[in-house]
Amino acid sequence: MEGKPLVISKEKTAVVCGVPTQVICTAFSTHILVVVTQFGKMGTLVSLEPSNVTGDVGKPVLTTKVLLGQDEPLIHVFAKNLVAFVSQEAGNRAVLLALAVKDKSMEGVTALKEEIRTCQVW
Amino acid sequence: MEGPGAAARGNVTLHNFSARLWEQLVHFHVMRLTDSLFLWVGATPHLRNLSVAMCTRYVSAAGGLWDPIPVSTALLGDMSDTTSTGLAQRLARKTSKQVFVSYNLPNTDSSFTLLVENRIKEEMEAFPEKF
Numbered sequence: 699m700e701g702k703p704l705v706i707s708k709e710k711t712a713v714v715c716g717v718p719t720q721v722i723c724t725a726f727s728t729h730i731l732v733v734v735t736q737f738g739k740m741g742t743l744v745s746l747e748p749s750n751v752t753g754d755v756g757k758p759v760l761t762t763k764v765l766l767g768q769d770e771p772l773i774h775v776f777a778k779n780l781v782a783f784v785s786q787e788a789g790n791r792a793v794l795l796a797l798a799v800k801d802k803s804m805e806g807v808t809a810l811k812e813e814i815r816t817c818q819v820w
Numbered sequence: 821m822e823g824p825g826a827a828a829r830g831n832v833t834l835h836n837f838s839a840r841l842w843e844q845l846v847h848f849h850v851m852r853l854t855d856s857l858f859l860w861v862g863a864t865p866h867l868r869n870l871s872v873a874m875c876t877r878y879v880s881a882a883g884g885l886w887d888p889i890p891v892s893t894a895l896l897g898d899m900s901d902t903t904s905t906g907l908a909q910r911l912a913r914k915t916s917k918q919v920f921v922s923y924n925l926p927n928t929d930s931s932f933t934l935l936v937e938n939r940i941k942e943e944m945e946a947f948p949e950k951f
Contacts, residue, residue: 703836703838703847703849704836704838704847704849704862704863704864704865705836705847705849705860705862705865707834707849707851709832709834720832722832722834722851724849724851725865726860726865726866726867727864727865727866727867728866728867728868729867731867733832733851735832735853737854738831738832738853738854739853739854739855739856740853740856740858740918740920743895745896765870765895765896766872766895794867794870794896
């Protein structure tokens with residue numbers, strides 16, 4: 699009865715910009731759930747959905763929406779930079795991002811992207 | 821286990837289990853975080869909705885020390901479907917944690933959801949460290 703879990707998850711703990719960070723990626727058929735946390739909490743919950751209308755280069759435009767937490771412009775930019783590649787690589791699946799990081803710097807994005815990549819479930 | 825620096829050690833844990841309820845194989849996916857819990861329930865790997873519930877620190881108008889009914893809201897999916905909001909609310913009350921629930925079973929009959937809820941509570945009692 700137990701068998702294999704229906705949803706596949708990968709997790710990793712790494713030190714990113716001097717801060718211990720945990721990354722957990724879970725694959726659902728319609729969504730990829732990406733949890734990036736330095737506090738052990740879900741933090742801000744952002745949904746990134748590819749729209750049907752494609753942009754100039756043929757890549758679908760990602761629509762970001764803060765579902766829970768502080769809705770500030772930076773979170774939209776940070777979320778898009780961080781997980782747009784996940785959506786693309788997962789065949790334009792929607793991404794649900796739970797983000798709890800100390801500071802949202804550009805160096806942080808690059809380092810965190812690498813950690814997310816190692817938790818590839820798509 | 822919950823001491824200072826627990827978050828720094830990376831204390832998010834994952835737990836999967838499944839059960840056959842009314843001839844339906846139901847899968848459960850649990851993510852245990854600091855003071856919060858993410859629970860997914862489904863038969864197919866879909867994520868159709870998401871709700872969150874948490875206990876409020878405000879005293880209700882009826883008085884008492886703690887408002888016994890946690891507040892709950894739908895974050896994703898059909899806002900009129902109260903199955904996941906209700907489940908999140910009851911689990912938040914039980915655990916005193918912030919609880920995220922995604923309920924993806926086609927059967928939202930109350931007697932069936934009660935069965936699902938009881939299976940979750942059973943697992944909580946068997947593996948309290950996973951919740």
